[in-house]
Amino acid sequence: MSIFTGEYFDNYRLEDLSSEIIELAERKLKVKLPTVYIELMNEQNGGELTLKNFVHNIFEDGFIEIDYLYGIGQKSGEGILIDSYTRKEWGLSNKFIYLHGDSHNWIALDYRRYTGDNPPVVYIDTDTKQKLKIAEDFTEFISKLSELEGEIQSYDMSNEYEEFSREEIEKALLGGWHKYHMTAGLHYFGLLDEDLNWFLTQMLGSIKRLMEKQFFEDHSTIDNYLNIIIDIIRKKKVDFNQYAQTEELFKILTNFPKTMDYNSMIRNKSIKIKNYLTIEQNR
Numbered sequence: 001m002s003i004f005t006g007e008y009f010d011n012y013r014l015e016d017l018s019s020e021i022i023e024l025a026e027r028k029l030k031v032k033l034p035t036v037y038i039e040l041m042n043e044q045n046g047g048e049l050t051l052k053n054f055v056h057n058i059f060e061d062g063f064i065e066i067d068y069l070y071g072i073g074q075k076s077g078e079g080i081l082i083d084s085y086t087r088k089e090w091g092l093s094n095k096f097i098y099l100h101g102d103s104h105n106w107i108a109l110d111y112r113r114y115t116g117d118n119p120p121v122v123y124i125d126t127d128t129k130q131k132l133k134i135a136e137d138f139t140e141f142i143s144k145l146s147e148l149e150g151e152i153q154s155y156d157m158s159n160e161y162e163e164f165s166r167e168e169i170e171k172a173l174l175g176g177w178h179k180y181h182m183t184a185g186l187h188y189f190g191l192l193d194e195d196l197n198w199f200l201t202q203m204l205g206s207i208k209r210l211m212e213k214q215f216f217e218d219h220s221t222i223d224n225y226l227n228i229i230i231d232i233i234r235k236k237k238v239d240f241n242q243y244a245q246t247e248e249l250f251k252i253l254t255n256f257p258k259t260m261d262y263n264s265m266i267r268n269k270s271i272k273i274k275n276y277l278t279i280e281q282n283r
Helices: 019-029 035-043 084-090 138-143 166-175 179-192 196-213 216-236 245-253 262-281
Strands: 053-055 063-065 096-101 105-110 121-125 130-135
Touching: 035 138, 096 121, 105 130, 121 138, 130 138, 166 179, 166 196, 179 196, 179 216, 196 216, 196 245, 216 262, 245 262
Parallel strands: none
Antiparallel strands: 053 063, 096 105, 105 121, 121 130
């Protein structure tokens, strides 16, 4: 059984691996990657995990939740090829290969005193500067992953929708500060209203305004916009190719500025949606 969910629109899932991609990444990173890691990435090149629970007595709660593993990218900002902006922002050393992270806490392969292809795995806290070994190698690390106990609570854009008026959503989108109304409101109209021209026009205008401000925290709002589009594709089978705003929308998002785009998440998700729409158009 794969440890990945297999979701097509998975934020962390990169294109299928090839020997050329592996060689390029190892050359850029100046390391030899673990064979078991490469074998796993050949099954699926990064992505959300079904086995998210990692138990270890070094953690206060006795475990940590690991949602995903980075795949092997081809260019800076993709998967384990952490871009220089992110490295500088969070003080990430080039002596580690980062497999998972959320700015303050990271899971990484430790090459500081290792020159082979099977280094230990460490947990890094960038706030305390702690670097704690949690597995002798990647094989042991993977073997310790298990399913989370109890029900997993996650926001899944359910079928229960709060009602909004167009006027209050347009006001929230223009102001740019009420993030809940911005995202929940667009989600409401995107799924329950037939006028997707209004929906796409409002979303496009909001994205442009958020990008003008260049606030890193607005990344999550734009990421939620993309999740709304994915939800509409799934539930309404909408062909976004027929709408004039779609081309401009994805031209902007597939070239999203790195300063706002943590680990290229917006660009990667946008490219996946755009590729999906292209496939659907050519069917």
